[in-house]
Amino acid sequence: MGKTSPESELKQLVDECRKGKLDSQKELYKQFYGYAMGVCLRYSQNREEAKEIVNDGFLKIFASIRDQREGSSFKAWLRRIMINAAIDFFRRNEKFYDQYEISSFAIEASVPDNHSILSEQEILRLVQLLPPAYRLAFNLYAIEGYKHPEIAEKLGITVGTSKSNLAKARNKLKEMLYAIDRDRFEKYG
Amino acid sequence: MDENQLDKFFRDNIGDIEEAGFDESAWEAIAPVLPTLTPRPAWYRFWGNWLGAGGVVILLLMLGGMGYLLWSQNQQLKEISAKLSAVESGIPTQKTWTDTLWCENLVRDTLWMTLPFEALIHSHLAEIPISVTPEDTVTEVPFYAIIEVGSDSQTASQIVSQITSQTLILADTATQVQASSVVIVPSKTESPKTDPPKKQKLPDIRLPGIRVKAYIGAQSILIKGGESKVFFSPSLESEFVLNPRWSLVVQPGFSPMEYELYVNTQQPDFPASIQNFPGLPPLEDLYKLKEIKTKGSWILVPVSIKYSFLPGEKIQPFVRAGVLGYKGLNQEFTYELEENGVEEKRFASSGAVPWTWNSLQAAVGGQVVMRKRWLGTAEVMYSPGISVQGVEKRRLHIVGVHLGMGYILK
Numbered sequence: 159m160g161k162t163s164p165e166s167e168l169k170q171l172v173d174e175c176r177k178g179k180l181d182s183q184k185e186l187y188k189q190f191y192g193y194a195m196g197v198c199l200r201y202s203q204n205r206e207e208a209k210e211i212v213n214d215g216f217l218k219i220f221a222s223i224r225d226q227r228e229g230s231s232f233k234a235w236l237r238r239i240m241i242n243a244a245i246d247f248f249r250r251n252e253k254f255y256d257q258y259e260i261s262s263f264a265i266e267a268s269v270p271d272n273h274s275i276l277s278e279q280e281i282l283r284l285v286q287l288l289p290p291a292y293r294l295a296f297n298l299y300a301i302e303g304y305k306h307p308e309i310a311e312k313l314g315i316t317v318g319t320s321k322s323n324l325a326k327a328r329n330k331l332k333e334m335l336y337a338i339d340r341d342r343f344e345k346y347g
Numbered sequence: 348m349d350e351n352q353l354d355k356f357f358r359d360n361i362g363d364i365e366e367a368g369f370d371e372s373a374w375e376a377i378a379p380v381l382p383t384l385t386p387r388p389a390w391y392r393f394w395g396n397w398l399g400a401g402g403v404v405i406l407l408l409m410l411g412g413m414g415y416l417l418w419s420q421n422q423q424l425k426e427i428s429a430k431l432s433a434v435e436s437g438i439p440t441q442k443t444w445t446d447t448l449w450c451e452n453l454v455r456d457t458l459w460m461t462l463p464f465e466a467l468i469h470s471h472l473a474e475i476p477i478s479v480t481p482e483d484t485v486t487e488v489p490f491y492a493i494i495e496v497g498s499d500s501q502t503a504s505q506i507v508s509q510i511t512s513q514t515l516i517l518a519d520t521a522t523q524v525q526a527s528s529v530v531i532v533p534s535k536t537e538s539p540k541t542d543p544p545k546k547q548k549l550p551d552i553r554l555p556g557i558r559v560k561a562y563i564g565a566q567s568i569l570i571k572g573g574e575s576k577v578f579f580s581p582s583l584e585s586e587f588v589l590n591p592r593w594s595l596v597v598q599p600g601f602s603p604m605e606y607e608l609y610v611n612t613q614q615p616d617f618p619a620s621i622q623n624f625p626g627l628p629p630l631e632d633l634y635k636l637k638e639i640k641t642k643g644s645w646i647l648v649p650v651s652i653k654y655s656f657l658p659g660e661k662i663q664p665f666v667r668a669g670v671l672g673y674k675g676l677n678q679e680f681t682y683e684l685e686e687n688g689v690e691e692k693r694f695a696s697s698g699a700v701p702w703t704w705n706s707l708q709a710a711v712g713g714q715v716v717m718r719k720r721w722l723g724t725a726e727v728m729y730s731p732g733i734s735v736q737g738v739e740k741r742r743l744h745i746v747g748v749h750l751g752m753g754y755i756l757k
Contacts, residue, residue, distance in 0.1 A: 285357065
């Protein structure tokens with residue numbers, strides 16, 4: 159009896175999710191929860207917000223899982239949906255973000271005293287500290303590789319605003335990084 | 348360090364991070380919704396994006412259809428009026444069976460139509476979520492209530508066009524005070540006390556629960572001719588959401604009515620129910636009837652069961668069916684006859700109309716969900732005539748449009 163490959167196992171799982179089987183949906187959720195959280199944490203300001211985006215994304219996934227083309231990468235499809243869920247979340251809450259500004263208190267409270275080594279979580283925290291519009295522009299451009307016209311279309315803003323938000327995000331990140339961990343940061347320079 | 352290096356720093360460090368473990372409570376938060384989250388059927392996947400546009404097209408077609416019906420009925424009535432005039436000017440006292448038939452047709456086939464249009468401005472004053480949290484958990488929400496207090500200011504122009512050439516223009520302004528509450532059934536979400544307190548979030552409107560809204564409306568109606576009347580019409584809208592698909596809708600209300608119907612042989616204009624007016628002259632003398640006034644109050648209790656298709660989707664079609672119960676309170680009728688050139692006023696009162704539950708209501712429509720709230724509703728309803736309604740609302744300060752029209756066969 160031959161072993162089934164992870165790909166065929168995933169395919170079977172997705173097929174069962176297409177039929178609306180709750181056990182399979184839970185299994186799929188369980189398998190990709192960590193990956194989805196990894197994506198969504200970058201787009202949110204805290205864990206609770208990320209969880210909400212993950213669940214919004216999974217609801218979309220289960221509702222439209224029949225649209226997922228067989229043969230294409232499920233993980234890439236899931237990532238796109240999570241990013242779109244994050245964009246939707248941003249739009250829904252946009253009006254509450256108007257006066258968002260990073261305070262020095264927020265930076266100090268969020269990073270450890272020992273600045274010599276920044277962990278993955280601490281670097282993530284820096285991105286989370288960005289104002290939401292800047293964070294979104296930075297993630298879409300620098301991490302996901304979208305171009306400004308694509309970002310502008312997705313967010314309903316102008317290309318100029320997208321560029322401006324990215325520049326401001328970079329400046330904020332530089333400021334925070336220089337303030338916290340100059341040594342480690344310098345090796346990239 | 349230039350921009351590319353900065354981007355690379357973050358891409359390298361957090362571009363592909365993956366959380367270890369799995370949060371059971373996060374799963375439990377969406378698990379109850381999943382059984383109702385039917386994967387989109389093939390037709391929806393194909394047509395789903397066009398549903399919104401399709402709805403608008405259908406609405407426009409219906410508006411066109413209604414307009415045509417109005418026009419054709421007016422044409423028909425002009426013919427009837429002309430024939431009745433001819434009958435009256437010929438042999439007014441000796442009616443033939445043909446003349447009587449005309450009268451009967453008038454009584455039976457009277458149709459009327461309303462084309463209301465309302466511009467609605469709603470200022471939403473407050474929405475207060477209340478959750479009760481047991482001592483041993485932080486986030487469990489066994490009871491969730493939202494109290495909304497708001498006020499509606501509506502300005503509506505309503506055109507009531509009966510199939511006669513008479514048209515009443517009602518300038519209708521209403522102010523409503525609205526108080527609504529939502530009670531959501533217990534959630535089983537639990538998390539350890541060490542978790543940070545969660546932000547209060549509005550519960551999903553589709554979750555099971557009871558939603559009650561109370562309206563107190565004051566309407567000032569200006570009837571053509573300069574007469575103005577003010578009515579108070581309170582109603583209570585209750586929706587018992589049994590699950591995301593099924594709900595029971597009960598909307599008891601009180602409706603004071605006072606209107607006048609002018610009837611004469613030159614311009615007949617009356618609904619079929621006139622036949623049942625106490626003291627009404629026999630049918631053959633109907634052409635002598637000059638004026639009827641009716642006044643009364645009604646208690647209306649529409650009860651219906653609603654079933655939503657595709658409850659997980661942004662656009663959710665639904666069907667609704669039920670009955671309209673009503674009771675008339677102290678109905679009064681006044682009518683006036685003119686015979687041999689002499690006007691004779693008569694008065695009759697029918698007293699209370701007993702409870703009646705035989706009026707079927709059925710509706711099909713669609714609801715649009717945004718931010719876990721209803722953004723808009725459009726429905727076509729039979730009750731017992733046909734009406735089309737559309738409401739679009741935006742929170743927190745709602746500026747919307749309520750478009751409705753009806754076609755009622757008496």
